[in-house]
Amino acid sequence: MSTIDLTLQIWRQKDSDSQGHLQIYTLGGISTDMSFLEMLDVLNEKLTKEGKDPVAFDHDCREGICGMCGSVINGVAHGPEKETTLCQLHMRNFKNGDVLVIEPFRSRAFPIRKDLIVDRSAFDRIIQSGGYVSVNTGGTPDGNAVPIPAKTAELAMDAAACIGCGACVAACPNGAAMLFTSAKVSQLCLLPQGKTERKARALAMVATMDEEGFGYCSNARECEAVCPKGISISNIARMNREYLKAVLLEG
Amino acid sequence: MELTSRTPSGPLAEKWDNHRFTNKLVNPANRRKYKIIVVGTGLAGASASATLAEQGYEVHTFCIQDSPRRAHSIAAQGGINAAKNYQNDGDSIHRLFYDTIKGGDFRAREANVYRLAQVSNNIIDQCVAQGVPFAREYGGTLANRSFGGAQVSRTFYARGQTGQQLLLGAYSALSRQIHKGGVKMYPRREMMDLVIVDGRARGIVTRNLISGTLENHAADAVILATGGYGNAYFLSTNAMASNVTASWRAHKQGAGFANPCFVQIHPTCIPVHGDYQSKLTLMSESLRNDGRVWVPLAADDKRPPSAIPDAERDYYLENKYPSFGNLVPRDVASRNAKEQCDRGKGVGSTGLAVYLDFADAIKRDGQATILKKYGNLFQMYEKITASNPLNEPMMIYPAVHYTMGGLWVDYDLMTTIPGLFAIGECNFSDHGANRLGASALMQGLADGYFIIATSVAHYLGTNALGAVSISDPQFLTIQKNVNDRLHRLLRNSTAGPTGKVTVDEIHKELGKLLWDNCGMARNRQGLEKALEQIPGIRETFWDKVFIPGIGGELNQSLERAGRVADFLEFGEIMVRDALTREESCGCHLREESQTEEHEAKRDDANFSHVSVWEYKGDDETPAMHKEPLTFEFVTPSQRSYK
Numbered sequence: 001m002s003t004i005d006l007t008l009q010i011w012r013q014k015d016s017d018s019q020g021h022l023q024i025y026t027l028g029g030i031s032t033d034m035s036f037l038e039m040l041d042v043l044n045e046k047l048t049k050e051g052k053d054p055v056a057f058d059h060d061c062r063e064g065i066c067g068m069c070g071s072v073i074n075g076v077a078h079g080p081e082k083e084t085t086l087c088q089l090h091m092r093n094f095k096n097g098d099v100l101v102i103e104p105f106r107s108r109a110f111p112i113r114k115d116l117i118v119d120r121s122a123f124d125r126i127i128q129s130g131g132y133v134s135v136n137t138g139g140t141p142d143g144n145a146v147p148i149p150a151k152t153a154e155l156a157m158d159a160a161a162c163i164g165c166g167a168c169v170a171a172c173p174n175g176a177a178m179l180f181t182s183a184k185v186s187q188l189c190l191l192p193q194g195k196t197e198r199k200a201r202a203l204a205m206v207a208t209m210d211e212e213g214f215g216y217c218s219n220a221r222e223c224e225a226v227c228p229k230g231i232s233i234s235n236i237a238r239m240n241r242e243y244l245k246a247v248l249l250e251g
Numbered sequence: 252m253e254l255t256s257r258t259p260s261g262p263l264a265e266k267w268d269n270h271r272f273t274n275k276l277v278n279p280a281n282r283r284k285y286k287i288i289v290v291g292t293g294l295a296g297a298s299a300s301a302t303l304a305e306q307g308y309e310v311h312t313f314c315i316q317d318s319p320r321r322a323h324s325i326a327a328q329g330g331i332n333a334a335k336n337y338q339n340d341g342d343s344i345h346r347l348f349y350d351t352i353k354g355g356d357f358r359a360r361e362a363n364v365y366r367l368a369q370v371s372n373n374i375i376d377q378c379v380a381q382g383v384p385f386a387r388e389y390g391g392t393l394a395n396r397s398f399g400g401a402q403v404s405r406t407f408y409a410r411g412q413t414g415q416q417l418l419l420g421a422y423s424a425l426s427r428q429i430h431k432g433g434v435k436m437y438p439r440r441e442m443m444d445l446v447i448v449d450g451r452a453r454g455i456v457t458r459n460l461i462s463g464t465l466e467n468h469a470a471d472a473v474i475l476a477t478g479g480y481g482n483a484y485f486l487s488t489n490a491m492a493s494n495v496t497a498s499w500r501a502h503k504q505g506a507g508f509a510n511p512c513f514v515q516i517h518p519t520c521i522p523v524h525g526d527y528q529s530k531l532t533l534m535s536e537s538l539r540n541d542g543r544v545w546v547p548l549a550a551d552d553k554r555p556p557s558a559i560p561d562a563e564r565d566y567y568l569e570n571k572y573p574s575f576g577n578l579v580p581r582d583v584a585s586r587n588a589k590e591q592c593d594r595g596k597g598v599g600s601t602g603l604a605v606y607l608d609f610a611d612a613i614k615r616d617g618q619a620t621i622l623k624k625y626g627n628l629f630q631m632y633e634k635i636t637a638s639n640p641l642n643e644p645m646m647i648y649p650a651v652h653y654t655m656g657g658l659w660v661d662y663d664l665m666t667t668i669p670g671l672f673a674i675g676e677c678n679f680s681d682h683g684a685n686r687l688g689a690s691a692l693m694q695g696l697a698d699g700y701f702i703i704a705t706s707v708a709h710y711l712g713t714n715a716l717g718a719v720s721i722s723d724p725q726f727l728t729i730q731k732n733v734n735d736r737l738h739r740l741l742r743n744s745t746a747g748p749t750g751k752v753t754v755d756e757i758h759k760e761l762g763k764l765l766w767d768n769c770g771m772a773r774n775r776q777g778l779e780k781a782l783e784q785i786p787g788i789r790e791t792f793w794d795k796v797f798i799p800g801i802g803g804e805l806n807q808s809l810e811r812a813g814r815v816a817d818f819l820e821f822g823e824i825m826v827r828d829a830l831t832r833e834e835s836c837g838c839h840l841r842e843e844s845q846t847e848e849h850e851a852k853r854d855d856a857n858f859s860h861v862s863v864w865e866y867k868g869d870d871e872t873p874a875m876h877k878e879p880l881t882f883e884f885v886t887p888s889q890r891s892y893k
Contacts, residue, residue, distance in 0.1 A: 164318065
């Protein structure tokens with residue numbers, strides 16, 4: 001097992017109303033088998049033992065699926081490894097002596113709550129405005145009643161894999177939430193169950209996205225590059241088509 | 252403590268129908284007058300919240316994460332069982348029922364398990380209608396795969412992310428109700444305690460995790476959907492925030508806790524590799540469809556796997572259990588892995604691992620097919636271990652994964668506290684002493700979508716409930732207790748860390764003690780030792796724990812401390828339960844009670860019951876009550892997977 005020594009510059013901010021700053025920490029003897037969050041655990045244990053305030057960061061499943069964790073590492077959301085959440089990023093990706101700047105996901109629509117913790121409830125509100133099929137519990141037809149080509153199901157699944165972490169927003173120069181929103185719009189418009197409400201859904205979800213203060217897509221493709229689940233920006237194109245059709249047909 | 256299961260009469264297949272008919276209803280116009288609290292937004296909590304709101308109740312839902320979409324159900328990988336028999340391979344509701352009750356080693360209630368199998372088919376229909384992208388065959392029909400403990404293919408899946416897709420389905424239904432005003436959602440709230448008025452559950456006290464403020468919430472009924480207690484062991488496959496607090500607080504207020512020693516140790520997890528490790532990662536059981544489990548035939552064989560020829564490998568599951576092979580139930584697979592490692596045949600740097608090998612499957616089906624089925628799991632494995640399962644076998648070892656024990660509930664999923672319900676993993680109801688793979692998702696959604704609304708209606712329809720207010724003395728008292736406890740936890744904060752311990756240090760100590768003595772194999776001596784040591788750890792915790800910061804702010808150390816404080820109390824009844832159950836069954840292997848082939852040996856004459864624990868006070872020994880289990884429709888047999 002090899003170990004490395006690191007210099008960390010971490011964003012510290014007491015709460016939403018306070019000003020933040022980058023604080024420098026040195027941390028030695030980090031096993032390269034550790035995950036990034038375990039490295040932060042080690043730092044926090046050290047800070048606690050020194051009587052200092054540990055770094056607050058969001059995390060839960062630590063398996064790359066809950067979407068709770070995420071920070072910007074040296075300018076890249078979720079760090080240097082492709083298609084990897086911060087919790088699945090391992091320290092073997094770094095070298096001895098590296099300087100790591102660790103910041104929260106920044107966006108107008110994601111207010112900082114403390115240190116690396118941001119408020120992503122805007123994402124929930126986008127889903128609440130239409131990211132579902134309006135079906136109550138009970139009385140649904142047999143699961144095999146409507147055949148769905150395997151290829152369509154796979155495409156829908158590619159989009160549905162979104163974990164709602166917000167890296168796309170943090171990476172976008174316009175702070176757009178279009179990759180996130182389009183993933184849900186795509187999943188549901190591809191499947192027969194979602195087609196009934198497709199127009200209303202596209203209109204409502206795009207409107208909410210705007211109200212929440214997210215920007216627009218200008219094809220920088222930064223979102224796709226950092227997405228831990230490899231969601232493609234072709235979903236954004238699909239959402240734009242859905243939206244245009246809806247505007248033209250429903251106004 | 253009175254344990255009336257309210258199991259309906261009549262033939263097995265008609266019980267649920269009879270029950271629904273005899274249960275009282277609430278007229279649609281009256282439902283809006285009732286307020287229901289749901290704690291937790293995993294499969295059970297989210298589906299229950301959405302369903303109750305659709306029916307017209309005023310639902311207030313709480314979750315610990317920043318969004319209801321993040322509950323730990325999301326991490327379930329493999330699939331969800333249903334008795335659809337789409338594969339025409341001999342499945343039926345009765346077979347799913349039988350497999351589940353046998354898989355649980357005959358330690359669950361027949362009627363509950365049968366109902367679970369009955370509603371399993373509705374779950375699939377519901378999820379498809381919501382737009383859950385299940386895997387499909389080329390003709391467009393739903394695909395299935397096999398899971399442990401069954402000889403039919405009845406598991407529905409969405410790649411290796413089934414839990415995620417089902418949870419996002421339930422979350423979408425919940426989001427729709429939030430939008431319509433049927434559900435008021437409170438994220439980043441932790442339930443600190445339950446409020447009881449006139450003997451009934453009437454509310455909760457929560458802590459706002461952003462501001463640190465304590466808040467009272469009143470309701471006509473309270474539903475806990477707060478998951479399992481696997482994190483008592485510190486290392487488990489559970490999410491970091493998973494905890495026993497809500498269940499434990501309810502228990503201390505009078506809810507019976509059933510079978511706390513029934514803890515599922517999952518056979519296919521990535522082995523432990525360092526003391527900094529914060530959690531263990533599961534590799535889905537579905538991998539055992541194609542992966543072959545083996546160890547070197549000779550002990551202490553340190554050659555790399557590729558240098559060990561087939562003849563010098565022991566495919567011990569296939570050899571010992573020819574009919575089920577690599578797909579034996581989880582408890583059996585875990586125990587056998589431990590047995591091989593105990594004999595010195597374990598592999599890897601720690602000797603605490605066995606191989607799960609895909610070479611034959613890749614040769615048979617090609618890389619592309621294997622990657623299509625397990626691509627995301629292989630990728631996850633490679634990220635953590637830096638080894639590619641396409642080129643060398645995975646190394647796996649058992650880890651704490653799921654807890655079959657939980658709050659005791661009757662057939663209506665109501666605890667021993669009137670008006671307090673428990674659904675999903677936090678109750679004990681369906682899995683007996685061992686849960687089969689792909690059955691947790693099934694139970695969570697069965698409880699939430701198809702069962703709880705009937706129970707809630709019956710409870711509200713048969714009880715005249717007076718009005719309560721959050722400023723009633725009962726609420727104020729509980730909030731004061733919660734506040735006092737937080738102050739006690741924080742009392743070392745101003746003194747500084749010198750000579751103190753951290754929350755994690757204590758949690759690790761407790762976890763190791765439980766793993767060593769109340770883990771995969773248990774014996775009287777070890778359990779008695781653990782029982783003796785836990786109070787000392789608890790004392791050190793309360794005496795010396797240092798928590799930085801204050802209570803009135805976002806304070807993650809304080810959150811963890813509260814949960815660990817409850818694990819330190821809870822651990823004791825877990826050990827006590829394991830000690831009292833002097834038989835082996837399912838996950839619970841008492842070394843004193845095994846067959847010659849080291850299989851769990853049940854003692855039906857003395858232990859065919861649910862052990863239900865009653866809290867008697869901080870310094871009192873808890874009381875154990877028994878709910879006898881009777882089997883009218885199946886005959887308990889020694890489980891055999893040979």
